[in-house]
Amino acid sequence: xxxxxxxxEFIEMLRDGRFRWAAxxxxxxxxxxxxxxxKHHREVKxxxxxAQAETRDQWLRQPVKNPHSAAHYGIYAFKPKMLPAMLDRGxxxxxxxxxxxxxxxxxxxxxxxxxxxxxxxxxxxxxAATVMQLLIPxxxxxxxxxxxxxxxxxxxxxxxxxxxxxxxxxxxGKALGxxxxxxxxxxxxxxxxxxxxxxxxxNGLLAASASRLAVMFAGYLLYFGVFIGASLAVSxxxxxxxxxxxxxxxxxxxxxxxxxRAVADVARRVYPTPSAFAFQxxxxxxxxxxxxxxxxxxxxxxxxxxxxxxxxxxxxxEALPVSFAGVSLQEGEEHGNVVFDRHYGELWDQFExxxxxxxxxxxxxxxxxxxALSMGxxxxxxxxxxxxxxxxxxxxxxxxxxxNDDMTYNAGKSDxxxxxxxxxxxxxxxxEYAAPSTGWALRHQTISLALLALWFVVAMAAALIAxxxxxxx
Amino acid sequence: xxxxxxxHEWRALRADRTLWVIVPLLAVIIVYGVYNGASWVRFQxxxxxxxxxxxxxxxxxAKREIVEIEINNKEVSPFTDPRLPSVxxxxxxxxxxxxxxxxxxxxxxGQSDLYPYYFKVSRQSKQTFVTNDEIENPTNLLAGRFDLSxxxxxxxxxxxxxxxxxxxxxxxxxxxxxxxxxQPVALRSFVAGKVGLRGIVVLLLAIGFxxxxxxxxxxxxxxxxxxxxxxxxxxxxxxxxAFWFALAVxxxxxxxxxxxxxxxxxxxxxxFVLLVPSLLNVAVTSIYPVPSRVEMIQATRRASAEATAxxxxxxxxxxxxxxxxxxxxxxxxxxxxxxxxxxxxxxxRLVQPVVDHFDRQVIxxxxxxxxxxxxxxxxVAQAALNDxxxxxxxxxxxxxxxxxxxxxxxxxxxxxxxxxKARFGAEDYDRFPNFAFREEPxxxxxxxxxxxxxxxxxxxxxxxxxxxxxxxxxxxxx
Numbered sequence: 001x002x003x004x005x006x007x008x009e010f011i012e013m014l015r016d017g018r019f020r021w022a023a024x025x026x027x028x029x030x031x032x033x034x035x036x037x038x039k040h041h042r043e044v045k046x047x048x049x050x051a052q053a054e055t056r057d058q059w060l061r062q063p064v065k066n067p068h069s070a071a072h073y074g075i076y077a078f079k080p081k082m083l084p085a086m087l088d089r090g091x092x093x094x095x096x097x098x099x100x101x102x103x104x105x106x107x108x109x110x111x112x113x114x115x116x117x118x119x120x121x122x123x124x125x126x127x128a129a130t131v132m133q134l135l136i137p138x139x140x141x142x143x144x145x146x147x148x149x150x151x152x153x154x155x156x157x158x159x160x161x162x163x164x165x166x167x168x169x170x171x172x173g174k175a176l177g178x179x180x181x182x183x184x185x186x187x188x189x190x191x192x193x194x195x196x197x198x199x200x201x202x203n204g205l206l207a208a209s210a211s212r213l214a215v216m217f218a219g220y221l222l223y224f225g226v227f228i229g230a231s232l233a234v235s236x237x238x239x240x241x242x243x244x245x246x247x248x249x250x251x252x253x254x255x256x257x258x259x260x261r262a263v264a265d266v267a268r269r270v271y272p273t274p275s276a277f278a279f280q281x282x283x284x285x286x287x288x289x290x291x292x293x294x295x296x297x298x299x300x301x302x303x304x305x306x307x308x309x310x311x312x313x314x315x316x317x318e319a320l321p322v323s324f325a326g327v328s329l330q331e332g333e334e335h336g337n338v339v340f341d342r343h344y345g346e347l348w349d350q351f352e353x354x355x356x357x358x359x360x361x362x363x364x365x366x367x368x369x370x371x372a373l374s375m376g377x378x379x380x381x382x383x384x385x386x387x388x389x390x391x392x393x394x395x396x397x398x399x400x401x402x403x404n405d406d407m408t409y410n411a412g413k414s415d416x417x418x419x420x421x422x423x424x425x426x427x428x429x430x431x432e433y434a435a436p437s438t439g440w441a442l443r444h445q446t447i448s449l450a451l452l453a454l455w456f457v458v459a460m461a462a463a464l465i466a467x468x469x470x471x472x473x
Numbered sequence: 474x475x476x477x478x479x480x481h482e483w484r485a486l487r488a489d490r491t492l493w494v495i496v497p498l499l500a501v502i503i504v505y506g507v508y509n510g511a512s513w514v515r516f517q518x519x520x521x522x523x524x525x526x527x528x529x530x531x532x533x534x535a536k537r538e539i540v541e542i543e544i545n546n547k548e549v550s551p552f553t554d555p556r557l558p559s560v561x562x563x564x565x566x567x568x569x570x571x572x573x574x575x576x577x578x579x580x581x582x583g584q585s586d587l588y589p590y591y592f593k594v595s596r597q598s599k600q601t602f603v604t605n606d607e608i609e610n611p612t613n614l615l616a617g618r619f620d621l622s623x624x625x626x627x628x629x630x631x632x633x634x635x636x637x638x639x640x641x642x643x644x645x646x647x648x649x650x651x652x653x654x655x656q657p658v659a660l661r662s663f664v665a666g667k668v669g670l671r672g673i674v675v676l677l678l679a680i681g682f683x684x685x686x687x688x689x690x691x692x693x694x695x696x697x698x699x700x701x702x703x704x705x706x707x708x709x710x711x712x713x714x715a716f717w718f719a720l721a722v723x724x725x726x727x728x729x730x731x732x733x734x735x736x737x738x739x740x741x742x743x744x745f746v747l748l749v750p751s752l753l754n755v756a757v758t759s760i761y762p763v764p765s766r767v768e769m770i771q772a773t774r775r776a777s778a779e780a781t782a783x784x785x786x787x788x789x790x791x792x793x794x795x796x797x798x799x800x801x802x803x804x805x806x807x808x809x810x811x812x813x814x815x816x817x818x819x820x821x822r823l824v825q826p827v828v829d830h831f832d833r834q835v836i837x838x839x840x841x842x843x844x845x846x847x848x849x850x851x852x853v854a855q856a857a858l859n860d861x862x863x864x865x866x867x868x869x870x871x872x873x874x875x876x877x878x879x880x881x882x883x884x885x886x887x888x889x890x891x892x893x894k895a896r897f898g899a900e901d902y903d904r905f906p907n908f909a910f911r912e913e914p915x916x917x918x919x920x921x922x923x924x925x926x927x928x929x930x931x932x933x934x935x936x937x938x939x940x941x942x943x944x945x946x947x948x949x950x951x
Contacts, residue, residue, distance in 0.1 A: 029748075032755075036755060036759075043765075044765060047764075047765045047767045047768060048765075048767060051767045051768070051770070051771050054771055055771070055774070058774060058775075058778065076770055076771075076774075078767055090615070091611035091612055091614070091615050093615070094587075094609075094611035094614035094615055095611045096606075097765065097766060097767060098766070098767055098770055108606070110604040110606075110766075111604065111766035111767075111769075111770070112587065112606065112611075113763075113765070113766075114587055114614070115587055115588065116763040116766070116831065116834075116835055117754070117758065117763070117835075117838070118754070118757060118835075118838050118839050118842045118866065119583065119584050119842075119855060119856065119859060119865070119866060120750050120751075120753055120754045120757070120842050120846075120852060120855075121754050122584075122617055122855075123746075123747065123750035123751055123754070123851070123852075123855075124747065124750075124751055125751060125754065126751040126752065126754070126755050130751070134747070138743070142736070241732065242731060242732045242735065245732065245735060245736070246735070249739055253628075253631065257627055257628075258619075258628075260616040260617075261616050261617055261618060261619040261623060262505075262619050263616075264612070264613040264616035264617075264618070264619070265509050265618065265619045267610075267613070268610070268613055273608055273609070273610065274608065275516065275519075275520040275523075275607065275608065276520075276605065276606065276607050276608045277520050277523060277524055277527075277591075278520070278523070279608055281523075281527070347608065350610075351610040351612070354610050354612070354613065355610070355612050358612065381612070382610065382611055382612050385611070
C-alpha cells in the first residue's frame with residue numbers, strides 16, 4: 001500500500017509543472033555551484049602549492065647570514081584546502097589564508113578573501129552547501145505543504161480513507177513519494193558532483209575524502225528528512241493548505257535566515273572576545289613584565305645569566321663555551337611561547353565556546369546543526385583552521401629554536417656577527433601538514449550530529465502522530 | 474474618497490489578528506537590530522579611545538625620557554633612544570590613523586566588520602600595517618550580523634508581503650469585492666487606498682521603532698550630518714517598501730487565488746533577496762577574478778629580496794635622487810636606517826604593480842556591482858543603507874586614501890631627518906604630523922544615495938502603474 005501511495009505522489013509531482021520548474025532551477029543552481037566550487041578549488045590549490053614550494057625555496061636559497069636574521073626572514077605557511085571544501089567554503093572566506101612564521105612573534109593569519117570581494121558577497125555565496133541548506137528545504141516545503149491539507153480541501157481525503165488505506169500507510173507513502181521526487185533531483189546531482197570531485201582531485205585524494213563526503217551526504221539526507229517530516233506534520237494538522245504554507249515558510253525563514261544571525265549575536269554577547277588592540281596590549285605587557293607582572297625583562301635576564309653560568313660552572317659570561325646571545329634569544333622565545341599559548345589559547349577557546357553554543361542552539365533550528373556539520377566535514381570550520389594554525393605555530397617554534405641553537409653552539413663569542421652557512425637552512429625540515437581525520441572532524445560535531453538526528457526522529461514521529469490524529473475534512 | 478477607503482481599511486486592519494502579531498514582532502526585531510548595531514559602534518569607539526589614549530601616554534613617556542636623558546647625560550641604545558628620528562618615527566612616536574564611526578553607523582554594520590578601522594602608521598612600509606584586522610570569530614562573520622539593515626533588507630519585505638499578498642484576492646474570495654465595486658468607487662482607488670494605508674502603517678511602525686531603538690541605545694542624532702542621513706534612510710526604507718507593495722499589487726492584478734499569490738510573491742522574494750545577489754557575486758568574481766593574496770605575499774618577498782640584494786647600488790641611487798640630504802655632510806651611507814629606507818622604497822616600487830592589479834580587479838568588481846545592482850532592490854538597498862550609515866566600502870577606501878596620504882607625509886617628514894641624523898627634543902614631539910579624518914564629501918554620498926533612491930522608486934512606480942493598469946481587467950467574482 002505504501003508503495004502505491006508513494007508511486008502516485010511521485011508521478012503526480014513529476015507531472016506538476018511547478019515542481020518541474022522549481023526542481024530544474026534548483027538542479028541548475030546545484031550544478032553551477034559545484035562547477036564553480038571545483039574551479040575555485042583547483043585555482044586555490046594550484047596557487048597554494050606553488051607558493052608553498054616557493055616559500056621553501058626562498059628559505060633554502062638564503063645567503064650566508066646570521067641565523068637570527070634567517071629566523072626573522074622566516075617562512076610563510078599557506079592553508080591547504082581539502083577536496084570537500086569545494087562543496088562548502090565554510091569560514092574560509094573569513095579567515096586569513098597565510099601566516100608569516102618569524103622569530104619572536106606568533107602572527108595572526110592575514111588576508112581574508114572576503115576583504116577582496118564586494119558587499120554583495122554578504123548575501124551569501126552560491127555553493128552546493130547553500131543550495132542544500134536553503135533551497136532544497138524550500139523545495140520540499142513547496143512539494144509537500146498541501147500533501148494532506150490539499151486532499152482535505154479537494155474532498156479526496158474522505159474517499160481515500162474509505163478505501164481502507166491506513167493513515168500511517170498514507171503518511172509513509174507520502175513521505176516516500178516526496179523523497180522519491182527529491183531523489184530524482186539529488187541522485188543525478190550527486191553523480192555529477194562525484195564526477196566533478198573525481199576530475200578535480202589528483203592521485204587518490206577522492207578516496208581519502210570518501211568518508212568525509214559519505215558522512216556529509218548522510219547528514220544532508222537527515223536534514224531533508226527533517227523538512228519532509230515537518231511539512232507532512234504541519235500539512236496534516238493545518239486547517240487549510242494556505243495556513244500550512246504560511247507556517248512552513250515561517251519555519252523556513254526562521255531556520256535559514258534569522259536563527260544563524262540571531263544566534264551569532266547571542267554567542268558573541270555570552271562569550272565576548274577582546275578587541276585586537278586589547279589583545280595585543282595584553283600580550284605586549286606580559287612579554288615585557290612577565291606573566292604575573294612582577295617578572296620584568298631585566299630580572300629575567302639576570303636570572304638567566306646566573307642559571308647559565310651555574311650550568312656551565314663558570315663565573316663570567318666571557319668564559320661560557322656557548323653564545324649567550326643564542327641562549328637568551330631562545331629564552332625569550334620560551335617566554336613568548338608561554339604568553340602566546342595563554343592568549344591565543346584563551347581566544348580560540350572562546351571562539352570554540354561560541355561555536356558550541358551555536359551548535360547547541362540547533363535545538364531551535366536544524367540549520368545550525370547541518371551548517372556546522374557540513375563545514376566540519378568539508379574541513380572549512382574553525383576547529384580545522386585552528387588545527388592548522390597550531391601546526392604552523394609548532395613548526396615556527398621548531399624553526400626558530402633550530403636557528404637559536406645553531407647560534408648558541410656555533411657562534412662562540414661573535415654572537416650577532418656570526419654567519420651561518422646555507423647548510424643550516426637545509427637542516428630545517430619542510431613544513432608538512434596532515435589534515436585531521438574524519439573521526440577528529442566528527443568529534444567536534446557531536447552536538448550537531450546528535451541534534452540533527454533528534455530533529456529527524458522528532459519530525460518523523462510528529463508526521464506519524466499528526467497523520468494518525470488528522471481530521472478527515 | 475481615498476481617505477474614506479483608508480479609514481475603513483484601518484478599522485478592518487485593526488480588527489485583523491495579523492497586525493497585532495506583526496507589531497510586537499517588528500518592535501522586537503527592530504530594537505534588537507539597532508541594539509546590535511549600536512553595541513558594535515560602541516565597541517569600535519572604545520577601541521579607538523584606548524588607542525588614542527595609548528598614543529598620548531607613549532608620547533608623554535617619550536618626552537619624559539628625553540628630558541631624563543638630557544639632564545643625566547645617559548647612555549641609550551640607538552634602538553630605543555626617543556631623540557633619534559628612526560625611533561621617533563617608529564616605536565615611540567607612531568600615530569594611529571582612525572576611522573571614527575559615522576553618526577548613523579548603528580543602522581548597518583555593513584562591511585565595517587571586515588575592514589580595519591584604525592592603523593598604526595609608522596615609517597615602515599604600508600604592507601606592515603594595513604592588515605590590522607579586528608578579532609572576530611570567522612563563524613560569526615560568515616553568519617553576518619542581526620542589525621537594522623538585515624531587518625530592513627530581508628524581513629521588512631516579508632512583513633509587507635504578509636500584509637498585502639491577498640490585497641484584492643481575499644476580497645474576491647470572501648465575495649466582498651463585487652459588493653464594494655457596486656459602490657461609486659474605482660477598483661484602482663480602492664486598491665490605492667488599501668496599499669496607501671498599509672504603507673503608512675508599516676513605515677510609521679518601522680521608523681518609530683527604529684527611532685525608539687536609537688534613543689534606547691544612545692545613538693546621537695545631534696551629530697553633524699545625522700539629520701540628512703536619517704532623512705535619506707527614511708527615504709530609502711520608504712522606497713524599498715514601496716517596491717514590495719507595488720510587486721504585491723502587480724501579482725494580485727493577475728487575478729489568481731490568494732494561495733497562488735503567496736507562492737508567487739515568496740518566489741519573487743527568494744529571487745530578489747537571495748538568488749540575484751549570489752548570482753551577481755558569481756558573475757563579478759568570474760569576470761574580475763581577484764588573484765589570491767598568496768601571490769601578493771610572494772611578490773612582496775621576492776621584491777624585498779631583490780631590493781636587499783641590490784643594497785649599496787640602491788643607496789647610491791637614493792642619494793642621487795635626494796642630493797639635498799648629502800649637503801650637511803651628516804649623511805652616512807653605511808648607516809643601517811639609511812640603507813633600510815632605500816631598500817624599503819625600492820621594495821614598494823617593485824610591489825606596486827602587483828598591488829595595483831589587486832585594486833584594479835576589486836574596483837572592476839565594484840563597478841560591475843554598481844551597474845547591475847538594479848537587478849535586485851535588495852542590493853540597491855544594501856548599498857544605499859551602507860552609504861547612509863557610513864559602513865560602505867566607498868568610505869573605507871576614502872579612509873585608506875587619507876591614510877596613504879598621511880603615511881607619505883610621515884615618511885616625508887622623518888626620512889630626511891633619519892638620513893641627516895637629526896635629534897629631537899621633547900618639544901619636537903608636539904610638531905610631528907598628526908592624522909585628522911575628513912569625512913567623505915557629503916555630495917558624493919548624497920549622489921550615491923540619490924541614485925539608489927531613484928533605482929528603487931522608478932521600478933516601484935513602473936511595477937505599481939502596470940499593476941494598476943492590469944487591474945482594470947480584474948474579474949470581480951469567481
